[in-house]
Amino acid sequence: MAGSRLALADGSPVELGALLARAGEGSIYEVVGRPDSVIKVFHPTLSDLPAKLDKVAAMAATPPRGAVQSDGFADVDASGTVYVADRWNDRVVSLARGAGEQRILAFSIGEPREIAVDSQGAAYATDDAGNTVISLSADGGTQTELLHARS
Numbered sequence: 001m002a003g004s005r006l007a008l009a010d011g012s013p014v015e016l017g018a019l020l021a022r023a024g025e026g027s028i029y030e031v032v033g034r035p036d037s038v039i040k041v042f043h044p045t046l047s048d049l050p051a052k053l054d055k056v057a058a059m060a061a062t063p064p065r066g067a068v069q070s071d072g073f074a075d076v077d078a079s080g081t082v083y084v085a086d087r088w089n090d091r092v093v094s095l096a097r098g099a100g101e102q103r104i105l106a107f108s109i110g111e112p113r114e115i116a117v118d119s120q121g122a123a124y125a126t127d128d129a130g131n132t133v134i135s136l137s138a139d140g141g142t143q144t145e146l147l148h149a150r151s
Contacts, residue, residue: 001041002029009057014039025052077117085112085125092125092136105140 004016016039017030026042042049073085080097083105092112093102110129117123121138124146133147 001027006039006041016041073112073114075115075117075123077121078119081117081121083115083117083123085115087111087113087128092123094123094140103140105136109134109143 002016002018006014006016008014014034015032017032019027019029020038021028024043025046026040028038028040031037031039042052046052073087075083077083081094082097083092083094086093090109090111092105092109092115094105095102105123109125110127110132112125113128114126115123116125123136123138124133125136126133131149132145135144135146136142
């Protein structure tokens, strides 16, 4: 199946990469052009396939409260702190190495997409909804718009 093109539930196309695993319910593949993603393809002969697809759709539509959905855009600073552009929750969060809780660095920034962190701990994020690039201070206290692109 690697190399096959499929359509997701929303109609967007996806190309399967290398097979990563195969089990009783289906197979897991890399997604070409999306190193941050994998896709599970259920075996068409799965006896409860419609129920399984409904369950997956419900899980995707209602993530646990506070769950970070990064869409794969993250960066790690020299101390091991992970910064995530949580675009589905309109915020940027960080999780320090060994910490038990995430910290919100920015919120209500539209749709954060890419994230980068400099050597001083300042984070930079793109906001796809606002066509902006923002800077976030290391302490999370200051949010500055650096660039606003016109559409």
